[in-house]
Amino acid sequence: MTDSNNVVIIGGGHNGLVCAAYLAKAGKKVTVLEAADQVGGAAATREFAPGFKASCAHLLYLLDQDISKELALKSNGLSMARSGLDTIALAADGNHITISSDSVDGGGLSSEDQAAYKEYRRFMSKFAGIFGAMHKLVPPRITQQRGDLMTLGKLALKVRMLGRDDMRELLRIGGINIYDILKENFDNPLLKGALSLDAVLGTFSGPRSNNSVFTALHRMSGNNAGAAGSVSIPAGGMGAVTEALAAAAKKASADIRTASPVKKILMDGMTVSGVELENGEQITASTVISNADPKTTIMNLLGARHVEAGFARKIDNIRAKGNAAKLHLALDGLPDFKGLSRAQLGERLVIAPTVEYVELAFNHCKYGEYSAQPVAEITIPSIHDANLAPDGKHVLSAIVQYAPRELGAGWGEGKAAFMEVVMNVLSEYAPDIREKTITAELLTPEDIETEFRMAGGHWHHGELSLDQFLMLRPVPKSAQYKTPVDGLYFCSAGCHPGGGIMGSAGRNAANVVLANGTST
Amino acid sequence: MRTVDVSKRDHFKNAVYPSPFHSRQKQYNQLKEWSRWADYLSVPAYWCADLEYFSGRNTCGVFDITPMVKHRVSGPDALPYLNRLMTRDVGKIKPGRVGYSVWCNENGQVIDDGTIFHLGEGVYRICSQEHQIDWFMTNTLGFDVNVVEETHDIAGLALQGPTSCAALKEMGLTGIENLTPFGMTWFNFEGKDLMVSRTGFTGDLGYELWIDPEHAELLWDRLFEAGDLRGIKAMGSDALELLRIEAGFILAGADFLPAMEAVRPTHTRSPFELGLGWLVSFDKGVFNGRQALLEEKKNGSRYHLVKLDIDGNKPAKDSFVYTKGKKYAGTVTSAMWSPSAKASIALASLEAPLDKPGEDFEVEIYYQRELKWSRVMAPARVVKDVFWDPPRRRQTPPADF
Numbered sequence: 001m002t003d004s005n006n007v008v009i010i011g012g013g014h015n016g017l018v019c020a021a022y023l024a025k026a027g028k029k030v031t032v033l034e035a036a037d038q039v040g041g042a043a044a045t046r047e048f049a050p051g052f053k054a055s056c057a058h059l060l061y062l063l064d065q066d067i068s069k070e071l072a073l074k075s076n077g078l079s080m081a082r083s084g085l086d087t088i089a090l091a092a093d094g095n096h097i098t099i100s101s102d103s104v105d106g107g108g109l110s111s112e113d114q115a116a117y118k119e120y121r122r123f124m125s126k127f128a129g130i131f132g133a134m135h136k137l138v139p140p141r142i143t144q145q146r147g148d149l150m151t152l153g154k155l156a157l158k159v160r161m162l163g164r165d166d167m168r169e170l171l172r173i174g175g176i177n178i179y180d181i182l183k184e185n186f187d188n189p190l191l192k193g194a195l196s197l198d199a200v201l202g203t204f205s206g207p208r209s210n211n212s213v214f215t216a217l218h219r220m221s222g223n224n225a226g227a228a229g230s231v232s233i234p235a236g237g238m239g240a241v242t243e244a245l246a247a248a249a250k251k252a253s254a255d256i257r258t259a260s261p262v263k264k265i266l267m268d269g270m271t272v273s274g275v276e277l278e279n280g281e282q283i284t285a286s287t288v289i290s291n292a293d294p295k296t297t298i299m300n301l302l303g304a305r306h307v308e309a310g311f312a313r314k315i316d317n318i319r320a321k322g323n324a325a326k327l328h329l330a331l332d333g334l335p336d337f338k339g340l341s342r343a344q345l346g347e348r349l350v351i352a353p354t355v356e357y358v359e360l361a362f363n364h365c366k367y368g369e370y371s372a373q374p375v376a377e378i379t380i381p382s383i384h385d386a387n388l389a390p391d392g393k394h395v396l397s398a399i400v401q402y403a404p405r406e407l408g409a410g411w412g413e414g415k416a417a418f419m420e421v422v423m424n425v426l427s428e429y430a431p432d433i434r435e436k437t438i439t440a441e442l443l444t445p446e447d448i449e450t451e452f453r454m455a456g457g458h459w460h461h462g463e464l465s466l467d468q469f470l471m472l473r474p475v476p477k478s479a480q481y482k483t484p485v486d487g488l489y490f491c492s493a494g495c496h497p498g499g500g501i502m503g504s505a506g507r508n509a510a511n512v513v514l515a516n517g518t519s520t
Numbered sequence: 521m522r523t524v525d526v527s528k529r530d531h532f533k534n535a536v537y538p539s540p541f542h543s544r545q546k547q548y549n550q551l552k553e554w555s556r557w558a559d560y561l562s563v564p565a566y567w568c569a570d571l572e573y574f575s576g577r578n579t580c581g582v583f584d585i586t587p588m589v590k591h592r593v594s595g596p597d598a599l600p601y602l603n604r605l606m607t608r609d610v611g612k613i614k615p616g617r618v619g620y621s622v623w624c625n626e627n628g629q630v631i632d633d634g635t636i637f638h639l640g641e642g643v644y645r646i647c648s649q650e651h652q653i654d655w656f657m658t659n660t661l662g663f664d665v666n667v668v669e670e671t672h673d674i675a676g677l678a679l680q681g682p683t684s685c686a687a688l689k690e691m692g693l694t695g696i697e698n699l700t701p702f703g704m705t706w707f708n709f710e711g712k713d714l715m716v717s718r719t720g721f722t723g724d725l726g727y728e729l730w731i732d733p734e735h736a737e738l739l740w741d742r743l744f745e746a747g748d749l750r751g752i753k754a755m756g757s758d759a760l761e762l763l764r765i766e767a768g769f770i771l772a773g774a775d776f777l778p779a780m781e782a783v784r785p786t787h788t789r790s791p792f793e794l795g796l797g798w799l800v801s802f803d804k805g806v807f808n809g810r811q812a813l814l815e816e817k818k819n820g821s822r823y824h825l826v827k828l829d830i831d832g833n834k835p836a837k838d839s840f841v842y843t844k845g846k847k848y849a850g851t852v853t854s855a856m857w858s859p860s861a862k863a864s865i866a867l868a869s870l871e872a873p874l875d876k877p878g879e880d881f882e883v884e885i886y887y888q889r890e891l892k893w894s895r896v897m898a899p900a901r902v903v904k905d906v907f908w909d910p911p912r913r914r915q916t917p918p919a920d921f
Binding site: 269270299305306307308310311313316477484 | 597626807
């Protein structure tokens with residue numbers, strides 16, 4: 001007999017911890033099983049060189065503020081080292097552009113571009129709000145059932161409430177590419193390049209890929225205080241978010257076990273009965289919630305034979321080709337970026353000189369090559385948080401694209417070569433970067449897949465695109481977090497509303513589990 | 521096992537191939553008419569469809585089943601694989617036995633029906649009307665199983681009718697009379713491997729013979745020699761169609777639309793809607809369509825396939841079926857004048873709940889007499905039993921006709 005109150009959550013990443021905290025608060029006996037030695041998954045703050053710490057996920061822009069309040073993350077130890085970062089579009093000649101939430105400056109921008117930016121921010125923020133409102137929804141099914149119809153109706157109403165002109169504009173641009181939208185609005189190549197980067201970070205797409213307006217909107221869809229898409233750096237690195245979530249879950253009596261990798265999900269007939277750890281230990285539970293990505297969950301942990309073939313096939317076909325590599329540099333002091341003041345070094349720095357440059361960088365990955373001229377999103381979090389590096393030293397954290405998960409030559413040989421390419425690009429903007437570097441760590445999508453156990457090393461646990469969104473995420477018949485297997489649920493970023501440190505998938509999943517009751 | 525490389529067949533130039541029995545079919549085919557069945561040339565009627573039908577009921581008829589699509593399933597997970605694929609519990613088909621089954625998509629709609637031959641521990645042959653390799657391969661995800669299509673590797677003849685057993689004995693298949701229905705056995709046939717199963721599509725005493733295509737002609741020749749005094753006749757697909765309707769057997773593409781071919785998803789049928797609920801085993805674990813079929817069981821089916829006994833002697837082909845109150849009830853899917861049952865019979869798909877046995881209906885039949893069309897509203901009743909089900913079908917050993 002399994003205790004019907006027992007819940008096992010596979011994976012102590014942020015969504016797993018959010019889910020654990022809500023369920024524990026509701027009185028469930030929750031055990032979180034994390035494979036790594038610390039919770040957090042890709043959000044964890046890890047020491048990558050003696051005394052130097054960084055998080056794979058390095059900027060916070062989507063965390064659901066309701067979760068933050070309901071789980072009292074502040075009193076559980078979360079604070080921001082810096083909020084509302086500007087974005088600085090780096091120029092090789094030092095003539096950079098500073099992009100704030102309400103204005104844009106520098107780089108010889110025309111007044112037309114500056115005015116256009118305000119309008120761009122207006123409509124993009126407004127549209128992002130529509131997507132933001134969906135985050136807390138359990139995606140409706142396409143049925144005739146009243147609840148689903150109500151949810152769909154509410155979404156339609158929100159779109160209609162944009163007003164005639166904006167609604168028409170959302171419908172026009174929602175599925176198309178950011179390249180065209182930027183071309184319609186701006187002249188300055190550097191500004192367009194930098195803005196296009198927001199649309200393609202963490203995706204298998206370039207600015208000219210359709211769907212890239214949607215990904216740009218998703219990035220801006222958080223409900224954090226301040227402007228849409230406002231970016232923060234937590235004190236103590238991103239791991240501080242997951243530590244606070246873990247603290248909240250523990251306070252509600254959740255049991256969080258690290259170094260406990262799950263080998264498989266156990267079945268009793270057609271119902272989930274628990275999990276088996278890699279060390280052979282079995283833990284019984286009538287409800288198992290997987291924060292592993294859906295593909296890993298079904299194909300590896302459960303086994304495709306326990307679901308119908310059509311479902312297994314859809315899960316197997318989830319597109320999850322990670323494209324973002326992560327660079328961590330231990331620096332012997334602040335590097336000298338051309339044209340930037342020391343204060344500006346603490347902002348979000350992007351290398352995306354033109355939108356064509358970004359598109360060309362993407363082209364390579366279609367053919368299993370890394371970019372010859374990669375794009376990058378760079379932060380030096382140690383400027384805001386001295387605890388991340390020894391005295392006087394610094395940490396540079398950068399997302400570098402494009403680095404396809406399936407590299408033709410294989411990452412065994414490719415990694416060192418790509419590292420060289422990345423350092424060369426960085427050197428164009430910060431000529432002393434090599435001499436300031438004490439140690440460098442590059443996490444390829446393959447490394448990310450291995451270390452954080454994400455299929456394809458994809459930070460969204462599956463490409464975020466309109467065909468893998470809302471009731472189509474991860475696949476139909478499991479988009480409401482409940483899988484076709486009795487007692488098995490998903491709560492990862494592979495579900496609606498996707499990745500980025502947000503927590504909504506975990507919260508929505510907890511609500512579904514509570515509403516369904518645990519299976520008996 | 522020898523697998524024919526279909527890619528070397530210039531299929532783009534020549535999509536339909538002569539059967540391994542073609543030389544003999546050509547010789548027997550007095551009408552010189554050919555039809556296509558899957559990848560092969562087939563014979564609609566050798567000399568007279570009606571008389572060929574009677575050979576299947578009164579003596580024995582030989583029908584070439586080589587074109588039937590055949591798959592081989594083997595490997596450690598063969599049984600769990602088939603149990604997830606099929607609606608029935610395949611574990612109940614013991615080695616050396618044959619079982620009928622259907623398989624469904626995730627909406628619980630029938631993709632096809634066919635027979636499962638448990639050739640030997642964990643090795644199965646699946647025979648079906650439609651090509652299934654794509655769906656069968658899709659189903660291998662997560663299973664340690666080997667699935668190959670072997671349609672072209674095996675030649676098959678059905679020998680159906682009351683004298684079939686005697687003809688086979690005459691051919692030297694000693695002990696064939698001990699083979700029970702849905703059993704199979706192997707013979708040394710002039711040094712060649714010959715597999716014989718007591719199966720068929722006619723609802724009568726009958727066998728199916730399976731052999732390497734290289735020896736197909738030899739088998740045909742020996743069979744006709746042995747059956748000469750037992751009234752053996754070559755039988756075409758038109759005769760088989762009559763035999764299978766009498767037996768109440770459904771045909772893909774006639775009595776149901778294979779789900780993979782459906783453009784209009786509501787035009788397909790579930791096993792329950794085809795009267796095949798007995799093939800659905802909910803307690804064996806997960807299988808394709810299980811969830812949808814459970815819901816159907818709870819909420820009720822949309823259609824029911826029924827057998828109709830229709831007044832008069834006009835075949836109710838393609839007819840509409842009405843209630844006595846002239847309300848539309850459904851359509852006839854297969855129909856014939858049954859010489860053996862001496863009745864106008866039909867299979868019909870009726871909208872639930874208009875399907876109770878004994879229920880009275882009217883069938884709207886259009887018929888022609890010397891180019892003059894007439895219409896009759898023929899009273900009809902739903903009947904429970906099949907129209908042709910002689911005891912000799914099950915009798916072991918069969919009587920020596």
